[in-house]
Amino acid sequence: MTVLLDTISQNCSECPIRHRAVCARCEPDELDELEQIKFYRTFEAGQTIIWSGDKMAFVGSVVSGIATLTQAMEDGRTQMVGLLLPSDFVGRPGREGAAYNVVANTDLVMCCFRKKPFEDMMVRTPHVAQRLLEMTLDELDAAREWMLVLGRKTAREKIASLLSIIARRDATPGKRGPTDQMVFDLPLTREAMADYLGLTLETVSRQMSALRKDGVIELAGKRHVTVPDMGRLMEEAGDDSDGGMLG
Amino acid sequence: MTVLLDTISQNCSECPIRHRAVCARCEPDELDELEQIKFYRTFEAGQTIIWSGDKMAFVGSVVSGIATLTQAMEDGRTQMVGLLLPSDFVGRPGREGAAYNVVANTDLVMCCFRKKPFEDMMVRTPHVAQRLLEMTLDELDAAREWMLVLGRKTAREKIASLLSIIARRDATPGKRGPTDQMVFDLPLTREAMADYLGLTLETVSRQMSALRKDGVIELAGKRHVTVPDMGRLMEEAGDDSDGGMLG
DNA sequence: CGAGCACTTGATCGCTTTCAATAGCTGTGG
């Protein structure tokens, strides 16, 4: 873990998420100020970063790795409510306790700020608050897209929707055909996918197999996915693959 | 309609949503500026305020009445993704097109600002942007709570959850028993409830009947609801009625 | 009084869950 930390530059100007995180809009002087209150923390895969209800001492950005926000009912049913990729923000300025469990799904590095100094800075420097508003509005859009998936799509459409979301975000476009092929590694276990989609892990597994059998996806190992035809996948997701105005 | 409009004071200082809307934090001089660019619009029940994909010319606040945000698939399946009550904000600064349909569920009055002047003002006056960030974070929390409902709750729990949300927000506490009784009118048709919860209207109707039969709620007419025991309703919703940290 | 609408209720169907067994992979220790 320390090794991982050492590979991260302490210098914001060389930070891999510099242009996308909450600090994206900051001027050099503002960045200096952030640099003075920031510190890095690492978490191992599976480790809980924040427990729902706990007091939050810090906020921060995911630098590398993947984390999830989950809500749980007393009987154990759990629903993922957020998927945090590098540059995503963790924590809610202006609120004491955490509303969700935040769990590291892979080994993870976070760029943290103690909550109070960060909140003070938000009041003084509009660029941080502006960027955070932008990011929050984007998250709200994503959450609402997700609500359509949870409320109205079939299991097959849910899986196809999740795959297309991940593909659009992570994939390296392939070179083979005329159609836009996509290749990526699933960052989630079948159980995590089920928690994302409001399904059981068995249903996830079955629908993955069905999509493979129908040629919508190809699987190498459990996690490596090739999508030969993104248009086809979008159709399976129930999304308009052609000119739909809304993303 | 004009009648309704006439009953709304043009003066912000007498506005019923003054202290909760996006202008809540504004100083008098900022309020003057907003007052100069604002205008009121009315909509009739059932009227679509904004179509998904359309260019948004204005943003604004719901002054009175109820509106919903909905997303639709091509085959007609629709999911409500937002329920807008007085003081809630409509529109997304910094984006051209609307991502959802906005529909007036009742006769509605909105306090509108042309988008461009409002965005300009957001850059200059931090109080508007700060308040909008607060409101957006609250909406995001609500959306995530809702995701747990959509993804993991049974039909009965979904109905109970919706009723308890509406009760907590709209209800006048009753006086009868030692337990906290609540009385309110449902602002939604069965179909709108179904779209909110990812159910069919028949299932909504059945579960409403079941909750009535089991004494969890009492119905007078189709819309007037009495909850004799909020604790009981919360249990039915699958929420921790006692000391759960998270709301 | 009849049309239209919101809602209720019944019967059946089918998708997803549940319960259960099995396969494949990785790491550990005899």
Added chain:
DNA sequence: CCACAGCTATTGAAAGCGATCAAGTGCTCG
């Protein structure tokens, strides 16, 4: 080097819940 534990994933069979299809009720408004 192989056996076995532990974990993730797959697959099968059966059950259950909500959707679908279909009447029927009650209210409002012309």
